Amino acid sequence: xxxxxxxxRHLVMGMTNKxxxxxxxxxxxxxxxxxxxxxxxxxxxxxxxxLEERVENNSVPSRFSPECPNSSHLFLHLHTLQPEDSxxxxxxSSQEGGGTNDEQFFGPGTRLTVL
Amino acid sequence: GIQVEQSPPDLILQxxxxxxxxxNFSDSVNNLQWFHQNPWGQLINLFYIPSGTKQNGRLSAxxxxxxxxxxxxxxxxxxxxxxxxFCAVETNYGQNFVFGPGTRLSVLx
Numbered sequence: 536x537x538x539x540x541x542x543x544r545h546l547v548m549g550m551t552n553k554x555x556x557x558x559x560x561x562x563x564x565x566x567x568x569x570x571x572x573x574x575x576x577x578x579x580x581x582x583x584x585x586l587e588e589r590v591e592n593n594s595v596p597s598r599f600s601p602e603c604p605n606s607s608h609l610f611l612h613l614h615t616l617q618p619e620d621s622x623x624x625x626x627x628s629s630q631e632g633g634g635t636n637d638e639q640f641f642g643p644g645t646r647l648t649v650l
Numbered sequence: 651g652i653q654v655e656q657s658p659p660d661l662i663l664q665x666x667x668x669x670x671x672x673x674n675f676s677d678s679v680n681n682l683q684w685f686h687q688n689p690w691g692q693l694i695n696l697f698y699i700p701s702g703t704k705q706n707g708r709l710s711a712x713x714x715x716x717x718x719x720x721x722x723x724x725x726x727x728x729x730x731x732x733x734x735x736f737c738a739v740e741t742n743y744g745q746n747f748v749f750g751p752g753t754r755l756s757v758l759x
Contacts, residue, residue: 537695568746572691577654578736578749591746623691637681637740639747641693 538562539642541626547648548616556611556645558626566631567609568639569601572623584609585631616649623647652677652741654750662756663727671722671753673737681740681747682713684722688733696722696735727757 539560548554560567569581583591584603598620600612609626626642653676663669673682684696697704697711699720704711708727713720724731734752741748 537692577751578738580746580748583746625691625693627693638683638695638698639738640695641685644691646691 537640537642539626539628539640541624541642541645543645544643545646545648547650548613549650550616550618552616553612553614555613556624556626556647558609558611558642560607560609560626560628560640560642562628562640564628564630564640565606566629566637567603567606568627568629569609569611570625570627572625572644574622578625582611613647616647618649621647621649652679652739652748654737654739654748656735656737656750656753658753659751660754660756662758665727665729665757665759667727667757668723668725669727669755671724671735671755673720673722673739673750675718675720675737675739677718678742679715679718679739680742682715682720683738683747684711684720685736685738686731686733687736687752693736724755727755729757729759731755732757 566585570578582601602610623644625644627639629637629639631637655674685693699713701715708725710723736752738747738749
């Protein structure tokens with residue numbers, strides 16, 4: 536148990552569906568992150584939020600839309616996805632959003648399949 | 651951006667054996683973490699080690715920041731050590747965590 540939870544753990548959706556992934560951290564951290572892990576590829580950072588403001592968006596397609604209503608919750612809204620978006624989506628949190636002594640803790644991930 | 655390499659890509663061990671995993675990075679870093687990803691996808695923090703040496707039970711890690719590498723040592727390996735080991739680094743100029751490709755470890759009974 537890392538103090539970061541994600542729901543759902545598994546999600547199957549069609550290309551025309553709209554769904555949302557949820558992440559919650561119970562560590563009192565100020566920064567939250569979304570990563571994508573595709574088969575045979577390194578983890579890719581998608582979005583970074585620090586104090587509820589987006590500070591990094593790594594050229595992610597607009598069909599992925601993040602939302603951070605407060606420092607404990609992070610959402611990833613999905614719409615009109617493609618089969619190649621099937622992957623494990625991991626959420627993480629850290630105290631500061633980067634810099635010295637800033638350790639990241641990960642949730643268990645949501646395994647997404649797009650049909 | 652920074653490049654992160656890990657070696658070996660795959661490693662098969664007999665239970666009880668020792669191993670060393672390596673992480674090389676191409677630029678100065680102010681953060682480095684080692685993770686173990688279990689078969690269910692959970693990333694488990696092993697070490698936060700931007701420099702120096704740390705030990706936790708059968709695992710230890712050393713980072714030589716000036717030479718841009720880190721080593722993870724696993725002693726007396728167990729089948730539960732199987733999975734993928736990742737290092738991740740953050741640069742001094744603020745580039746957020748970049749993960750290496752991982753080392754897939756299989757420990758056989």
